[in-house]
Amino acid sequence: MPRLVRWIWILLALQLALGMIAYAHFLITGQYSLLGWYFWALGSLFFLVMTATECCLAIICRTWFDWDEPMRLAWGMIACAALARLAGTLLRAVSDGHLPWGYWHRFSQPSGGLFVSLSQLGMVVGGPLSMAFLAIGLGRVLSIQRKFHLVGSLTRGDRALLLLVLAFTISQLYINLPLSGNHPSLGTMLLWLSDPLLSLLLIEAILVRRSVIRMGQGLVAKCWGMFVLAIVVTSAGDAAIWASNHGLLSASLTALSWYIWFVAAAAFASAPAYQLAAISLTRESSVVLPLRG
Amino acid sequence: MCFEAAPASGLDDLQTRLNQWSHLWTQESESASRTEAQQLVAERLASWMERCFGQRMQSSLRGKENQISLASSTPVFNAFLGRRATRELSRRVLQDI
Numbered sequence: 001m002p003r004l005v006r007w008i009w010i011l012l013a014l015q016l017a018l019g020m021i022a023y024a025h026f027l028i029t030g031q032y033s034l035l036g037w038y039f040w041a042l043g044s045l046f047f048l049v050m051t052a053t054e055c056c057l058a059i060i061c062r063t064w065f066d067w068d069e070p071m072r073l074a075w076g077m078i079a080c081a082a083l084a085r086l087a088g089t090l091l092r093a094v095s096d097g098h099l100p101w102g103y104w105h106r107f108s109q110p111s112g113g114l115f116v117s118l119s120q121l122g123m124v125v126g127g128p129l130s131m132a133f134l135a136i137g138l139g140r141v142l143s144i145q146r147k148f149h150l151v152g153s154l155t156r157g158d159r160a161l162l163l164l165v166l167a168f169t170i171s172q173l174y175i176n177l178p179l180s181g182n183h184p185s186l187g188t189m190l191l192w193l194s195d196p197l198l199s200l201l202l203i204e205a206i207l208v209r210r211s212v213i214r215m216g217q218g219l220v221a222k223c224w225g226m227f228v229l230a231i232v233v234t235s236a237g238d239a240a241i242w243a244s245n246h247g248l249l250s251a252s253l254t255a256l257s258w259y260i261w262f263v264a265a266a267a268f269a270s271a272p273a274y275q276l277a278a279i280s281l282t283r284e285s286s287v288v289l290p291l292r293g
Numbered sequence: 294m295c296f297e298a299a300p301a302s303g304l305d306d307l308q309t310r311l312n313q314w315s316h317l318w319t320q321e322s323e324s325a326s327r328t329e330a331q332q333l334v335a336e337r338l339a340s341w342m343e344r345c346f347g348q349r350m351q352s353s354l355r356g357k358e359n360q361i362s363l364a365s366s367t368p369v370f371n372a373f374l375g376r377r378a379t380r381e382l383s384r385r386v387l388q389d390i
Binding site: 046065066069070071077144147148212214215216217218219220221279280281282 | 314341342343344345348349350368369371372373374375376377378379381382387
């Protein structure tokens, strides 16, 4: 495992270990105080560190490709997706007061409910906008993989999953579209795009997974495998929110499901780290050079 | 602007090296025509490919002649690692074979 990827997952393990203490406290006492503090302070910090890492690494990956290389656009879009996620995290943290290092916004809060719209803007930027960038980037990657016949044929399981994803998307549109008559805000309507975009990402993830299986367990394969993991985990988190909103999850299970987002953030950050490790491998002296002497 | 013609021996040397690059990937790894040094490069290159892409990538790259050639491997390396990284790898390999 590349050093950077190892650090990301060690950080995740530490984050989850601390989180489990907060969760145990919640289970024993039934109070949200420690759990709330954990997500407010360490949770926000973790997301900021992971999205910033992902963004920086994706930009570095992009610079390794010349302007006329198709993967440059893919990594550019992935970097934009990471940047949007980082901006969304910051906007929400600022507007909801979730920044762990102070309450400065309380002193600068303007009247007129600006922070409510800022929070929604953060959700749109970190949600549908980020997903759209990622979908374009992964679409580009898929076209490259298809060019080299790396995308294998879909299995029955893949097809069943695709059908499930499509059915879920259509059902969400069926629920949301009639609400458009109530004159919802632009932000609300943009947030409705989250599910269709996540479905598109899942479809792309299924296809990328096929190519990963075809390649094996190398660094490049793991890079795209990490995107698949991140998208699947994001979908699971989304499903948990949906289930929780519909009263299908108990309070303890709902609280447990919040931790899933840390895994998604770590997987997103690991993907460009694997790509950089693959690029570095071509410069490693152990590839060919020990022949001398 | 005019260019001086490259010495024939230089071109021959380059051609030999490029052919060897292709041969590095072939299945007949214990070929008698290979020097010990080339054998080692071939082994390291195969190991690099496995670490970088995956253990099944070699079979995906084999053409009709069941060989990984310069023509079949370079575009894939360029696409996934970038031209600069591939150039770096090629430079090192060509230097050492």
